[in-house]
Amino acid sequence: MNCSEKELPAESSPTKDEFKKCPSTPNLQNIRDLSSEHHREDHANGYLPIGNRFHQEEAVSPSAGSGRGSLLDLYGDDDNSYVQVSPTPSHHSLRRRSTDAGGNRTSTTRSVHSTTTKRRSAIPELQNLDRYGFRKQNNYITLKDYDNWWQNYSKYCVRRKHKWQLFLTKSGLSLNGDSPTKFPPQSEKLKRYVRKGIPAEWRGNAWWYFARGDEMLNKHKGLYDKLVDKCQAEKVKVRDIDVIERDLNRTFPDNIHFHRESFQVEDPLMIRSLRRVLVAFSLYDPNIGYCQSMNFLVGLLLFFMNEERAFWMLVIITKKYLPEVHSVNLEGVNIDQGVLILCIKQYLPELWTKMESTYTNDGEIGSSDQQDALKQMEILNKLPPITLSTASWFMSCFIGVVPIETTLRIWDCLFYEKSHFLFKVSLAIFKLCEGELVEKKPSLLFSQNIFASFSNESLLSNHTHDWAAHQNMNRDDYDMILFQVIQTFPKKLLNPNDIFDKVLFKKKIPLNKLDQDEIDKIRKYVISQRKKWVRFNKVLKKGDSSSSAIVAEAKVDSRNAAVSKEFGMSDDMIADVLASELSGFKRMSLAGVDWNTNIKARVKQMKQQGK
Amino acid sequence: MLQFKLVLLGDSSVGKSSIVHRFVKDTFDELRESTIGAAFLSQTIKVESEDQQEVVIKFEIWDTAGQERYKSLAPMYYRNANAALVVYDVTQEDSLNKAKAWVEELKNKVGDEDLVIFLVGNKVDLCEGSDNEDKRAVAATLAKQYAEDQGLMFDEVSAKTGHGVKEVFQAIGQRLYDTKKEELATRQRGNGNDGQVDINVPRPSTNDTTGCCS
Numbered sequence: 001m002n003c004s005e006k007e008l009p010a011e012s013s014p015t016k017d018e019f020k021k022c023p024s025t026p027n028l029q030n031i032r033d034l035s036s037e038h039h040r041e042d043h044a045n046g047y048l049p050i051g052n053r054f055h056q057e058e059a060v061s062p063s064a065g066s067g068r069g070s071l072l073d074l075y076g077d078d079d080n081s082y083v084q085v086s087p088t089p090s091h092h093s094l095r096r097r098s099t100d101a102g103g104n105r106t107s108t109t110r111s112v113h114s115t116t117t118k119r120r121s122a123i124p125e126l127q128n129l130d131r132y133g134f135r136k137q138n139n140y141i142t143l144k145d146y147d148n149w150w151q152n153y154s155k156y157c158v159r160r161k162h163k164w165q166l167f168l169t170k171s172g173l174s175l176n177g178d179s180p181t182k183f184p185p186q187s188e189k190l191k192r193y194v195r196k197g198i199p200a201e202w203r204g205n206a207w208w209y210f211a212r213g214d215e216m217l218n219k220h221k222g223l224y225d226k227l228v229d230k231c232q233a234e235k236v237k238v239r240d241i242d243v244i245e246r247d248l249n250r251t252f253p254d255n256i257h258f259h260r261e262s263f264q265v266e267d268p269l270m271i272r273s274l275r276r277v278l279v280a281f282s283l284y285d286p287n288i289g290y291c292q293s294m295n296f297l298v299g300l301l302l303f304f305m306n307e308e309r310a311f312w313m314l315v316i317i318t319k320k321y322l323p324e325v326h327s328v329n330l331e332g333v334n335i336d337q338g339v340l341i342l343c344i345k346q347y348l349p350e351l352w353t354k355m356e357s358t359y360t361n362d363g364e365i366g367s368s369d370q371q372d373a374l375k376q377m378e379i380l381n382k383l384p385p386i387t388l389s390t391a392s393w394f395m396s397c398f399i400g401v402v403p404i405e406t407t408l409r410i411w412d413c414l415f416y417e418k419s420h421f422l423f424k425v426s427l428a429i430f431k432l433c434e435g436e437l438v439e440k441k442p443s444l445l446f447s448q449n450i451f452a453s454f455s456n457e458s459l460l461s462n463h464t465h466d467w468a469a470h471q472n473m474n475r476d477d478y479d480m481i482l483f484q485v486i487q488t489f490p491k492k493l494l495n496p497n498d499i500f501d502k503v504l505f506k507k508k509i510p511l512n513k514l515d516q517d518e519i520d521k522i523r524k525y526v527i528s529q530r531k532k533w534v535r536f537n538k539v540l541k542k543g544d545s546s547s548s549a550i551v552a553e554a555k556v557d558s559r560n561a562a563v564s565k566e567f568g569m570s571d572d573m574i575a576d577v578l579a580s581e582l583s584g585f586k587r588m589s590l591a592g593v594d595w596n597t598n599i600k601a602r603v604k605q606m607k608q609q610g611k
Numbered sequence: 612m613l614q615f616k617l618v619l620l621g622d623s624s625v626g627k628s629s630i631v632h633r634f635v636k637d638t639f640d641e642l643r644e645s646t647i648g649a650a651f652l653s654q655t656i657k658v659e660s661e662d663q664q665e666v667v668i669k670f671e672i673w674d675t676a677g678q679e680r681y682k683s684l685a686p687m688y689y690r691n692a693n694a695a696l697v698v699y700d701v702t703q704e705d706s707l708n709k710a711k712a713w714v715e716e717l718k719n720k721v722g723d724e725d726l727v728i729f730l731v732g733n734k735v736d737l738c739e740g741s742d743n744e745d746k747r748a749v750a751a752t753l754a755k756q757y758a759e760d761q762g763l764m765f766d767e768v769s770a771k772t773g774h775g776v777k778e779v780f781q782a783i784g785q786r787l788y789d790t791k792k793e794e795l796a797t798r799q800r801g802n803g804n805d806g807q808v809d810i811n812v813p814r815p816s817t818n819d820t821t822g823c824c825s
Contacts, residue, residue, distance in 0.1 A: 243623055243678050243679075246623055246624040246645075247623070247624075247645045249642055250624070250642060250643060250644055250645040251644070251645070252644070253640075253642035253643065253644060259642075260642075291678065291680060292623065292645050292646075292647060292676050292677075292678045292681070293647040293648075295645065296647070328680050329680065329683045330680055330681065330683050330684055331683075333648075333684065334683075334684075382686075382687075382690070383687060385687075387687065388648070388649050388651070388673060388687055388688060389648075389649070389651060391648040391649070391684065392647040392648030392649070395647050395648060396647050400644065400647070476614045476671070477614070479671070480614075480653055480669075480671055483651040483671075484651065484653070487650070487651050
């Protein structure tokens with residue numbers, strides 16, 4: 001999650017002011033006024049205003065046409081307008097599409113009572129929001145780009161939904177009034193359908209189904225309510241409560257459902273739900289508690305399902321899909337970044353060569369062979385700079401990294417195909433901007449490095465931004481370009497099909513061979529290598545200063561039993577390293593053999609020194 | 612042009628991202644999304660050399676997540692950093708303690724003696740005017756004294772109004788320029804002025820041999 005993506009360019013600030021002054025949409029205001037208690041109890045209906053199960057709206061406007069429809073149009077009308085202004089000043093009409101029990105889509109128009117001021121200020125704003133209440137426009141995407149894309153993509157969504165309806169019907173599954181709860185068994189066809197996008201109004205149910213939410217919920221019936229009651233009644237001291245509170249209003253602050261107006265005494269309904277889920281979770285799993293990024297995960301889930309389900313989905317995500325990623329030491333983040341780096345090395349070798357050239361080794365050991373060996377080892381531990389950017393991709397499962405519709409398509413596949421899909425998407429993003437990254441060749445001849453230029457100050461003063469574009473750019477420049485591209489490029493992926501059609505559906509692109517089995521194996525490998533590194537590091541560091549002394553020290557120090565054993569039995573250790581070299585890649589083209597040869601040499605050398 | 616890596620550290624919600632955005636884009640958002648992992652931004656400034664020539668300095672800025680547990684990722688962020696902006700919130704007493712912990716961590720883990728650490732108290736706008744004086748939880752004198760004892764640069768700013776923000780980066784740039792200039796002069800004498808200088812000079816090693824998690 002980057003702090004810049006929701007920021008508007010300076011010229012759009014009047015709109016933003018307008019937004020802030022505008023007391024939200026009349027409907028939403030009413031929604032927010034509903035009691036939170038009611039919201040929590042009404043698990044079946046009490047979640048976000050999307051899809052056809054937005055019952056709060058019914059409560060607000062009993063006069064509504066079909067009574068089943070969304071606040072925001074999920075697909076967009078043919079005239080591409082969400083809101084039509086009624087000529088009568090005391091009403092405004094929200095034109096939208098809804099779906100009846102048979103799944104037929106109908107258009108209804110209905111009126112909502114409200115004051116003129118509220119209405120008028122709200123209307124232009126709604127047009128600038130997408131179907132989930134996010135701003136269409138940001139620093140990277142213009143309103144025009146958005147509308148042009150949406151015109152086609154909304155049609156694509158309608159087509160896909162139709163295909164899904166046929167698929168379910170043919171599989172003998174009920175559409176359950178446009179809210180199917182069961183989906184066909186796993187198959188290539190289903191995988192393809194999921195990859196092409198689950199219909200927006202089915203997402204909550206589909207994610208829940210694919211993640212096996214019911215299994216979890218049935219095992220712990222009523223637990224969520226108990227946890228919430230516990231938090232509220234006993235005022236239990238939750239360890240991370242301060243951090244949670246500070247993050248609530250910093251979760252999708254620009255989204256209309258999360259945005260709190262300055263005049264509002266109470267938090268919006270969504271924020272209250274978010275608080276309950278996060279606090280309940282930190283009670284439920286004290287090993288994780290609360291980790292920044294979980295606010296966004298739950299926030300997004302709440303668009304599609306009720307609190308209780310969102311809670312259990314968070315449990316499933318943190319346990320099954322992203323183990324250890326949100327734990328107190330964030331070790332899972334480091335492991336996944338190690339895995340990602342190995343994947344880049346394996347599937348995008350050209351890019352890796354470029355990245356590696358910017359990754360400098362702090363090691364001070366003699367020969368270059370040894371340096372290479374240590375550098376290789378270090379990579380999985382002192383991760384390359386690019387992982388500063390990519391760590392958040394995994395923590396937030398791409399929320400805020402790519403535009404919302406693209407995020408949702410990734411989530412569809414995440415729950416169906418498990419965590420390897422996040423790696424696949426990461427590689428696909430790198431693949432898409434590979435050209436941009438590989439072309440920018442950092443000069444390996446640092447003859448024109450900054451200090452050479454620095455000696456000539458008159459030259460310096462003439463060199464500003466152009467300097468970076470100079471073909472003899474240095475490593476720092478390349479790093480900056482790398483960071484910039486990797487941070488900016490995904491934010492422009494407005495059309496999910498860009499990434500799916502151009503990369504993920506292309507069987508000839510090697511990265512598509514990556515599967516869950518492979519990722520699980522690489523993960524195990526990285527875990528073992530990271531643990532080993534800690535031990536090696538102790539030995540190598542101490543070995544440098546005085547090998548014999550360290551052997552003696554290790555032998556007497558019981559805490560260093562493992563070190564002692566390893567050092568004393570280095571042949572075993574070498575065997576151990578070689579055995580663990582099975583990194584999980586189907587094609588074993590990792591430079592593992594060289595690496596091990598070097599370690600072997602190093603250990604032998606140390607052993608001799610020790611004698 | 613000189614290029615320096617700068618990292619922002621500090622407790623969650625003290626305004627790290629807001630300070631960077633004020634500096635880089637001159638904008639402010641009352642509610643900003645919490646930063647996950649880290650965000651990269653860059654900005655150039657100009658400092659003056661002794662002979663009043665303009666020297667361009669480019670900052671590579673890493674804005675980090677503030678929650679305690681992100682500390683385990685922090686070595687990744689401050690590795691090879693030339694400067695650190697350690698931020699606290701003048702209305703939150705505990706945030707200064709967190710800032711002090713960051714200063715300790717930097718001093719222990721970063722081997723570079725030239726690392727510039729700038730302690731910044733943010734949100735002074737909240738305690739401006741006689742009505743709001745009671746909102747201040749950290750006295751400027753107290754933080755200043757601490758900074759002096761620790762050899763840190765120090766100032767109070769407001770990302771909201773922009774007060775003092777640019778000056779902080781300007782001061783860091785000037786300090787880095789002055790330090791590195793001497794370093795360069797020394798090296799050039801040693802190298803016989805052949806223009807071949809060690810590329811690592813602007814990005815000194817932090818001797819961060821412990822890695823991220825060990």
